[in-house]
Amino acid sequence: MSDTAAVSHGHGTGTGLSNNKLLMWVFLGSECLLFGGLISTYLIYRGRFGDGPAPGDIFDIPFTSVSSFVLLMSSLTMVLALAALQRGDIRNNRVWLLTTALLGSLFIGGQVYEFTTFVREGLGYTTSPFSSAFFTLTGFHGVHVSLGIIMLMSLLISSLRGTLTKERSETVEIVGLYWHFVDVVWIFIFTVIYLVPSPTS
């Protein structure tokens, strides 16, 4: 269409969502099936630990509960980051973006610690179908959190360059969608892996 037409009709988009936001929603829909496949695989294999450690023997539920709490709190700070930017409060936006990224990193640090401990206790990636499924599922989630941290840091850099303004708060909202999604997925994973009573050897 011509420029003039583009200005004059201005009727918005079909869904009322911007293209970028809709793209993120659609992408997250796809991600549900990715994690769905991995969670199903874990559920099939949680009892198949062979001679290796059983899930019930090895999980440290209090520790993982704390790191899960840290991750869930990062959703709160993400909301605060968006709210700050929507008010035009650049400073608090930066503070909360950084806090969110730090809480995410803390969670990843906890995962690294957990993986290391498990390997030391004899649960390697190749030990049993259970171990492969466990590391793959939680590993995929960890990669998603890490990508989220990269996005948050990109936002922060953008903010420091002065390009992340109130008018572009939707960008923070879109990254927020991704971040909340990754948190919600963790609630499922945490429930399925840790909270549902696990088989012991």
Next chain:
Amino acid sequence: MTDTMELEAPARPLGAYTRPKANTGWRDWVTTIDHKKIGILYGAAAMVFFVIGGIEALLIRLQLATPDGTVLGADTYNRVFTMHGVTMVFLVIMPLAAAFANYLLPLQVGARDVAFPRLNALSFWIFLAGALFLNMSWILGDAPDGGWFAYAPNTGVVFSPGKGMDFYAIGLQITGIASLVSAMNLIVTVLNMRAPGMTLFKMPVFTWMILVVQFLLLFAIPVITVALFLLMFDRNFGSNFFNPEMGADPLLWQHLFWIFGHPEVYILILPSFGIISEVIPTFSRKPLFGYPFMVFSGIAIGFMGWGVWAHHMFVSGIGPISVAAFSVSTMFIAVPTGVKILNWLATMWGGRVRFNTPMLFASGVVSMFTIGGLSGVTHSLAPADTQQTDTYYIVAHFHYVIFGGALLGIFAGFYFWWPKVFGHLLSDKLGKWNFWLMLVGFNMTFGPMHILGLQGMSRRIDSYSPGFGFEFWNMFATIGAFIIALGVLAFIVNVVMSARRARHEPPVGPDPWDARSLEWFTPNPTPVHNFDDDIQVEALDEFWHRKYGEDQNGQVVRVASAEEVCQDGSATDTHLPSPSYWPVVLAAGLPFVGLGLMYTLWLCVPGAVLILMAIYGWSFEPVDDPDGPHGHHNDHGSDEPADDGASGTTPAEEAPVV
């Protein structure tokens, strides 16, 4: 996560990242982000792979023409039939559907381009990278040999040493990214960028079917992604997903694959259904019979396609309850498909049917797909299926739906939209040769396979002994296969001859077929900016309704010529997104990563460098060529392609137009 990396797009263009400017030559094709050129690229690449896959098919038929065939050894035979299947499904039918979707979908909804033009280019180049990666396996001497559905544990490292199945796992992973990105892009395009007045139920059926397919891709691709990752981890990192010795479940792969694989069947066929739903009304000179039923049956197929996967596994020991449930759901899914077939027939009924080549191919789809559909229903009867599993009866069935259904429909689309894309018609005379050779050859090849299968000939055997009664029909099928090849040759000759002839002939005019939908508002071939002006859509088949009205007696009369209705393509002040280098650079990195995972991790380094460089370049690329004639991008409506992070984020305050 390129869309978020774009956040860093600075207000000022950085000197190192000027955008390419070429409008002609190879540079233009490599850097283009125009959905029409990307559609042509998809089509051209897929046709090359079609020839490759066709040659593989002919080799299979030569090997099986006589008993104790010696054309290929058993090992090569395994590789050839595997690559034939993988090529035809993933590198031919899917990208050909993508070609039509890319070219036509923005035009049919009245948009200037897809929602994310650079992501669109990325999809094509990633597809091409994955396709070349898969076929590279021939050169590196280790083509996949585990069949197109690659059942693990057979494809695990124990039973399939060598690199073949790594090429399969990683290659399909790469083409999967392409499909996923493209699906997200097209969904946003259809949902967000329709012309004013075009509600969902004023969209052409082709657009509807493509939308359903994109949702199927969106949800099916991640499932095969999981399966391929698990296979890759098993083969390369020693995990135990498919290792029964360690207690793994040997059916896990089959479930994951077919949860993807059955929706995939509809991903292959629905675009063709969409194409012939455009062709049949046009050539019957009647509106499509039962438009809402067509749309809802397409959606129903999309939903029900998720509940039938285990009919591929009736003999794998899934238990009587599962078998019964999936039997019933499989019978049930024939209902919406039957609705479609009846509606096409009812559209033709009483119409003044013109049997030009597109209509011939469309009728071919209706008849051949019905045969394939009916043999499909026979599979839903588990006791009969037990007899038919892994025989040539199955091979006959899926070729009737994929060749007779999907491919013939795509050829209907070629003949129908050729003037839209290239500005001239394909010869109808050669087109009829093309059609009849393909139809006769197709039935000669795959019809007898029903008999061979019921006689007990197993699929995938590389040779058979004389004396089982297989000789006659196998020879017959091989002759048929070569007649198909002649048909394809007729198409290629037609393409070349018609292009030559077109140079001496007057242009085809805006409306060669007396067509019905929005894409025909633009002149032929489509100008680079698509529409001169937005089209205010009042009705389904808007283009037809502008040409025809009713007189006092309620008779349909012509009220305007096509020339009066069509735009002349003269607009010059249209904002066009600039081309970009980065999609092709990013895609080029992926095969290196793949080869690195298989041979030496060092090869991942150049791959990672290319990918990171491309993401960085993509993010910092200025929104527009600042020297270009249309560099003012502040006038974007939010229905403009969001080529850049900065301007594509306008939230719509108005009421939704859905």
